[in-house]
Amino acid sequence: MSDLPVALPEAEAEQQRAARKALLEAIIYVTEDPVTLEQLAKGLEWPKEEVGALIGELVAEHQAPARGVEIRAVAGGYKISTKAEHHEAVRQFVKTLKPPLKLSMAALETLSVIAYKQPITMPEIQEIRGLTAASGVVKTLLDRKLITTAGRKAVIGRPILYKTTREFLVQFGLNDVSELPSLKEFEELSRAALGEAEAALG
Amino acid sequence: MSDLPVALPEAEAEQQRAARKALLEAIIYVTEDPVTLEQLAKGLEWPKEEVGALIGELVAEHQAPARGVEIRAVAGGYKISTKAEHHEAVRQFVKTLKPPLKLSMAALETLSVIAYKQPITMPEIQEIRGLTAASGVVKTLLDRKLITTAGRKAVIGRPILYKTTREFLVQFGLNDVSELPSLKEFEELSRAALGEAEAALG
Amino acid sequence: MDASLNVRLDKYEGPLDLLLDLIRRQQINIYDIPIATITSQYLDYMRHAEQMNVDLGGEFVLVAATLIQIKSKMLLPAEPVLPGEEPEDPRAELVHRMLEHEKFKNAAQMLQQKRLIEENVWSNPQISTFVAEDEDPGLAVSLIDLVKTFEQVLARAKNRPQFEVSGDDVTVAQQIRYLKNLLVASDEPVVLQQIFERQQGRRPLLALFLAVLELVRMQAIVLRQQDTYGEIVIRKHKMFDTVFQTDEPMLAVDEGYV
Numbered sequence: 001m002s003d004l005p006v007a008l009p010e011a012e013a014e015q016q017r018a019a020r021k022a023l024l025e026a027i028i029y030v031t032e033d034p035v036t037l038e039q040l041a042k043g044l045e046w047p048k049e050e051v052g053a054l055i056g057e058l059v060a061e062h063q064a065p066a067r068g069v070e071i072r073a074v075a076g077g078y079k080i081s082t083k084a085e086h087h088e089a090v091r092q093f094v095k096t097l098k099p100p101l102k103l104s105m106a107a108l109e110t111l112s113v114i115a116y117k118q119p120i121t122m123p124e125i126q127e128i129r130g131l132t133a134a135s136g137v138v139k140t141l142l143d144r145k146l147i148t149t150a151g152r153k154a155v156i157g158r159p160i161l162y163k164t165t166r167e168f169l170v171q172f173g174l175n176d177v178s179e180l181p182s183l184k185e186f187e188e189l190s191r192a193a194l195g196e197a198e199a200a201l202g
Numbered sequence: 203m204s205d206l207p208v209a210l211p212e213a214e215a216e217q218q219r220a221a222r223k224a225l226l227e228a229i230i231y232v233t234e235d236p237v238t239l240e241q242l243a244k245g246l247e248w249p250k251e252e253v254g255a256l257i258g259e260l261v262a263e264h265q266a267p268a269r270g271v272e273i274r275a276v277a278g279g280y281k282i283s284t285k286a287e288h289h290e291a292v293r294q295f296v297k298t299l300k301p302p303l304k305l306s307m308a309a310l311e312t313l314s315v316i317a318y319k320q321p322i323t324m325p326e327i328q329e330i331r332g333l334t335a336a337s338g339v340v341k342t343l344l345d346r347k348l349i350t351t352a353g354r355k356a357v358i359g360r361p362i363l364y365k366t367t368r369e370f371l372v373q374f375g376l377n378d379v380s381e382l383p384s385l386k387e388f389e390e391l392s393r394a395a396l397g398e399a400e401a402a403l404g
Numbered sequence: 405m406d407a408s409l410n411v412r413l414d415k416y417e418g419p420l421d422l423l424l425d426l427i428r429r430q431q432i433n434i435y436d437i438p439i440a441t442i443t444s445q446y447l448d449y450m451r452h453a454e455q456m457n458v459d460l461g462g463e464f465v466l467v468a469a470t471l472i473q474i475k476s477k478m479l480l481p482a483e484p485v486l487p488g489e490e491p492e493d494p495r496a497e498l499v500h501r502m503l504e505h506e507k508f509k510n511a512a513q514m515l516q517q518k519r520l521i522e523e524n525v526w527s528n529p530q531i532s533t534f535v536a537e538d539e540d541p542g543l544a545v546s547l548i549d550l551v552k553t554f555e556q557v558l559a560r561a562k563n564r565p566q567f568e569v570s571g572d573d574v575t576v577a578q579q580i581r582y583l584k585n586l587l588v589a590s591d592e593p594v595v596l597q598q599i600f601e602r603q604q605g606r607r608p609l610l611a612l613f614l615a616v617l618e619l620v621r622m623q624a625i626v627l628r629q630q631d632t633y634g635e636i637v638i639r640k641h642k643m644f645d646t647v648f649q650t651d652e653p654m655l656a657v658d659e660g661y662v
Contacts, residue, residue: 193342292526
């Protein structure tokens with residue numbers, strides 16, 4: 001029998017212990033900077049000794065070989081991270097993931113001009129974008145196989161024409177270039193969005 | 203004694219199992235987009251069935267009350283996050299982690315129409331919602347990347363078809379659109395709510 | 405009319421919403437709507453909205469017409485039906501539409517609850533520590549980004565002449581905005597000489613020169629010259645985005661060069 005007035009029955013105490021450990025794990029998991037014992041004790045209003053003891057248990061449990069992450073004491077606080085022994089394998093795995101198509105703003109602009117105005121030459125792209133430098137971007141798009149050449153235009157200088165590729169269609173989930181939303185359709189959507197916003201304000 | 207030539211002694215097999223589970227946990231911990239069974243099996247060059255079985259064990263183990271994070275099936279993949287039951291306490295420590303996705307009721311209704319009837323055109327959405335102006339809301343949903351275009355419908359005017367995105371699944375914690383409760387269930391709800399006067403009177 | 409039925413002027417999303425609300429608040433069985441009562445309540449609401457200068461839109465009028473039509477049909481003797489055939493209820497079509505609408509309202513609420521759960525869980529992926537640094541950052545793009553971007557390019561093209569030929573009244577602030585837009589839209593450094601050559605007249609040229617100096621002072625841009633007498637190029641300073649986060653620096657410039 002416990003002689004403390006606030007003592008809980010054993011099962012209940014065990015439950016509370018589990019719940020507190022879980023919450024500590026959750027907090028250490030989400031916080032960006034290592035979170036200190038003091039921050040945890042103060043923020044949760046739990047006794048510092050108890051927080052320390054629970055974290056000790058968490059650290060030990062994460063050491064098990066079947067666990068992929070560990071809790072480490074870093075810069076006076078605690079932080080969850082993957083174990084060093086897995087780093088190489090994780091790095092290898094991340095490389096196998098197909099990254100989503102990412103483009104810089106300049107590349108996206110150029111690609112949109114080519115998509116809607118194809119076939120189109122470099123001077124024409126520059127004219128529409130109002131910028132002198134676009135060749136680097138076109139090279140990037142060619143490298144990514146989003147665009148390809150489509151012969152030469154029969155004007156002075158015979159500049160190369162560019163068009164979008166099959167890969168472009170795949171990346172943007174299109175069956176055909178004719179499926180591109182027309183500018184008119186998009187403008188109607190935008191106008192409607194503006195109109196409705198005004199109505200909501202008015 | 204095992205009669206398979208490649209079979210490992212039991213202890214060694216157990217060790218390998220633990221190590222693989224740990225690595226899976228590390229990978230799911232690290233990746234931002236929900237990582238799929240296929241990606242894991244392919245990237246690690248392990249049998250898909252084994253990966254599935256190990257993840258099943260991981261999911262179950264994280265359910266324990268003393269664990270603060272869980273592995274959830276979202277958008278066809280797996281993702282680690284804190285448990286919803288800890289949200290209040292965790293929020294205190296991470297005031298700025300996640301900007302909330304604020305959607306009006308009109309946007310949510312349009313989104314639900316698209317989710318259940320996809321792929322669907324704007325006129326069809328307007329028909330169901332009984333409203334002429336729904337395009338502004340559709341634009342908002344497009345901007346938030348919750349829906350995207352899905353080609354055009356082969357009817358007069360070739361209107362654009364819309365469907366929900368992977369981002370929609372992630373934002374709403376769904377594994378798959380088929381996980382949505384059936385419309386029939388909602389119909390029964392409506393009938394119960396709007397027809398109950400009959401029962402009371404009859 | 406019952407005083408408790410005072411129309412709520414907080415917006416209904418549409419006529420079906422209004423009808424559903426009238427039915428629910430009076431605990432009416434949707435399969436047996438007292439069409440005359442509901443029609444008059446509906447029209448009252450419309451009149452009220454009109455008095456308050458609330459524009460309800462065409463769909464409300466359309467449903468009003470439907471209600472009146474149903475009401476008149478119900479007054480007529482029922483059309484004779486063949487034995488075994490159910491007599492047609494003029495209200496059936498509207499009821500179906502209301503139930504359909506209600507169904508998606510429920511679905512929307514379900515989505516909202518799901519979203520609420522997602523708002524209450526956090527994830528802290530660490531993938532950045534495992535991705536090679538040399539990968540170009542860029543934005544993940546979708547089809548909609550493509551259209552949106554093209555629209556922006558065209559809008560810029562439409563507005564461009566204002567900067568370049570508007571002659572005498574070009575201000576330093578305008579030139580700063582012009583430079584800013586150029587730099588935002590371009591991955592590559594901008595060649596100073598080329599943009600100077602595009603200016604027409606002394607005043608825009610002077611304003612552009614002052615704009616370049618201003619931007620250097622604000623730490624929004626840096627000027628680089630590779631070789632002596634070589635081309636001078638403008639690049640974004642690493643503070644570029646910070647500088648343009650607020651309108652303050654622009655307002656200061658507007659005041660400084662009146």
